[in-house]
Amino acid sequence: MPITSDRTFLQSAKAREIKKESLVEIAHRELEKRFVTLELAPGSIWKESDLADLVGIGRTPVREALQRMASDQLITVLQRAGIMISTTSIQDQLLVLETRRALEALVSMRAARSALEDERRYLIEVADSIEAAGHRGDVFAYLQFHFETKRYVAQFARNPYAARSLAPLHTFSQRFYFMHYRRFNNLEEVGSSHADLSRxxxxxxxxLTEECSHRVSDVAExxxxxxxxxxx
Known part of the structure; x- marks a missing residue:
């Protein structure tokens, strides 16, 4: 049965005993969501204090989250001028996808080998929700489940080095898709490919995981x- 609400999803996550997030992790996640959905528009310049107000978290954890985003090239810290949100281009996105293809397959295949029984049950459950969001054409629900699924698959793979490298590539890809998805109306195909990978x-x-991972990359490319x- 698809996950039908954020509350249900969060209860499910708690039941799996995902480690408690720090304020820095929460700040990073909230800023990342706004990056993907263009609330932090490409090329826009922000003050650190304004970003702290935006996510409702203190400046110290926000500053640490921004340092991580800068190392991932999601933002650029401008000397005495603020924080600039990275821009994007089709050529840049093709480079992102070239790198993501290899890392996505690696992380997914490790998760297929390493995931515990309750983690596998979660992936089956969330696959239905991703697919349902695609069928409905609900891009915000799709992104919500995509965010969380990729984060958990990275944990299930138990290779923090590969997972850390893959995470910003997913963020860039999610933003690029959100910017352009209305032109092609292919959310059903995208959702199905990610659901198949989770299963x-x-x-x-x-x-099969390797094949499904490459299909996800093929659809994106x-x-x-x-x-x-x-x-x-």
Whole structure:
């Protein structure tokens, strides 16, 4: 049965005993969501204090979250001028996807081998919700489940180095898709590809997981190249 509300989702996460987030992690997650949904518009410049007010968290954890975002190239800290949100282009996104393809497969295949029984049950449950969001054309629900699923799959893979490298690539990809998805109306296909990957990881079938991971990358790359052909 699909996860139907944030409350249900959070209760499910708590039941799996996901470690408690620090204020820095919460600040990073909240800023990242606003980055993806363009509330932090590409090229815009912000004061640190304004970002702290935006997410309702103190300046010290926000500053640490921004340092991480800067190291991931999501933002640029301008000397005495504020924080600039990174811009994007089709060419940049193709480079992101080239790197993401290899890391996504690595993390997904490790998760297929390493996930515990309750973690596999979660992946089956959330796959239904991702797919349902795609069928409804609900991009915000899709992004919510996509955010959380990728975060948990990274934990299930138990390779923090690969997971840390992959995370900002997902963030860039989510923002790029949010910017352009209305032009192609393909959320159902995108949702189905991610749902299939979650189910493959849950099954423990490493070969199937690799195939589904590459399909996710193929769909994302085709979407990006279509934009290039049609003109951004």
């Amino acid at each position: 493959a990881i849950a099954s423990g079938d490493v070969k 085709a979407f990006t190249r279509d934009l290039l052909l049609k003109g951004q």
